[in-house]
Amino acid sequence: MGSILLAESGLLDGRSATTHWTSAKTFAERYPAIKLKADTPIVDDGDLITTAGLMAWSELGLRMVDRLLGPSIAASTARFLVVEHSDSASQCGSNFAPILSHGDTSILKVQHWLQSTGATDVSLTAMAERAGLEERTFLRRFRAATGVKPTEYCQHLRVGKAREMLEFTNGTIDHIAWTVGYQDPSAFRATFKKITGLAPSDYRARFGVTPPVAVVR
Numbered sequence: 001m002g003s004i005l006l007a008e009s010g011l012l013d014g015r016s017a018t019t020h021w022t023s024a025k026t027f028a029e030r031y032p033a034i035k036l037k038a039d040t041p042i043v044d045d046g047d048l049i050t051t052a053g054l055m056a057w058s059e060l061g062l063r064m065v066d067r068l069l070g071p072s073i074a075a076s077t078a079r080f081l082v083v084e085h086s087d088s089a090s091q092c093g094s095n096f097a098p099i100l101s102h103g104d105t106s107i108l109k110v111q112h113w114l115q116s117t118g119a120t121d122v123s124l125t126a127m128a129e130r131a132g133l134e135e136r137t138f139l140r141r142f143r144a145a146t147g148v149k150p151t152e153y154c155q156h157l158r159v160g161k162a163r164e165m166l167e168f169t170n171g172t173i174d175h176i177a178w179t180v181g182y183q184d185p186s187a188f189r190a191t192f193k194k195i196t197g198l199a200p201s202d203y204r205a206r207f208g209v210t211p212p213v214a215v216v217r
Helices: 002-009 019-029 057-069 071-081 103-116 124-131 136-146 150-168 171-181 185-196 199-208
Strands: 041-042 049-051
Touching: 002 019, 002 049, 019 057, 019 103, 041 057, 049 057, 057 071, 103 124, 124 136, 124 150, 136 150, 150 171, 150 185, 150 199, 171 185, 171 199, 185 199
Parallel strands: none
Antiparallel strands: 041 049
16 A cells, blocks of 8 residues: 555654555554554645545545645546545635745755644744744745745644544544644634634534534533
8 A cells, every 4th residue: 555655665754644444553553653543534744645545546636636726626627527525625725735845955844844743832933943044044934935924834734634623523623723733712713714714613514524422411
């Protein structure tokens, strides 16, 4: 499987990935440095995407179409092929596709670090130190390389993780907010709606694949 080849190469160390459920136990034991999400059908970790299904080529292909050409083209492609496109980007904004081909190795190092940590509990000082740059220089070079400010970049990564959790887990909105790095759930809700156009609860109602947890009063 592709995820095993990537794991053997070391490219997935410290990063998130998924694999087929039949290989999950062996995969986790053999590659402890990888954050395995075997219950997630597709894990988009920036420049590396892994899938858990043997027939996931169509969804993976549509994900790449979405990233390179936009959600409208991806949706049209799915209709033309008469296949379902479960990616929420086809209906609610586009998943964040960070620029990784800019050639600035210092900034790329920070991007990979942010991707592996989920951009939680990070600061400008920490990012600049990771890049080996003075803060003002880091800010200038980061924006030149990625097209956005470091704070905006982190917001997109956090919201991306939150979208995944809203789609595939039953965690409360507040819990998800804390998990992706927001101490104030209200701030999380405002940022999420700004980026996706939907409140977290509305997003889950439209795109969640698991039924809500019943609350006994």
